[in-house]
Amino acid sequence: MASWLPLLLLLGALAVSNVLEAAQVRSSCPNGWFFYKANCYGYFRYPLSWSEAEYDCQAYGHGAHLASILDSAEADIIASHIAAYQTNQPVWIGLHDPEQNGRWKWNDGSMYNYRSWLPGQPDNSNSAEYCGEMSCRERFLKWNDSNCKAAKQYVCKFKP
Known part of the structure; x- marks a missing residue:
């Protein structure tokens, strides 16, 4: 022994x-951000356009961007956090189609392997939807493409 x-x-x-x-x-x-799997997440309820939200995330430093969602577990954690505050407004994430050619990318450079689009999405309605949002229709677990100029709440992410 x-x-x-x-x-x-x-x-x-x-x-x-x-x-x-x-x-x-x-x-x-x-302060006010939450931690999950080696990342910090901030949920911001004041609506901004997608590019303004991305700029605001970057202003926090640490390499922050609008959040990339890389698997269903991460999606669940973020969705649960948002749902504790509201359930009826979509929320910007870091997914976008910067070249407007149907090739979606995460703005932080993460691999675009996990996908959680609503059925029929992305559909680029009115040829003006090039930014991704977490849809409130499916408790923030599914994504929709939306007009980047629309003001929405948003989630930032960085690795401390």
Whole structure:
């Protein structure tokens, strides 16, 4: 038993170190932002156009952009956070079609592998929808393309 004691102490120290490190990362998110899987997220309820919202996110520094959503678990966390504040207004995310050619991209450079469009979307209605929003029709779990000039609430994301 005594030979196991140093190993147990080492494992305990590592566990405490990991907990403290995670707490430090969480505390490096700005006040009012939330932490999930090594990222900080800020939800802003004052409506801006897509480009104004992206500019506002970048103004926070740390490489912040409108949020990229890379899997369903991340989508669930963000959607739940938004739904705690409101359930009837769409919310900008960092998805856009910058060349207006149907090739959607995340503005932070993340890979566009996960997709969660509403049925029939993106449809580029009126040839004017090149920015992505989280739709309130599906509890913010599905996306819709929308006119980039429309003022909407938005979610920012950065890695601390």
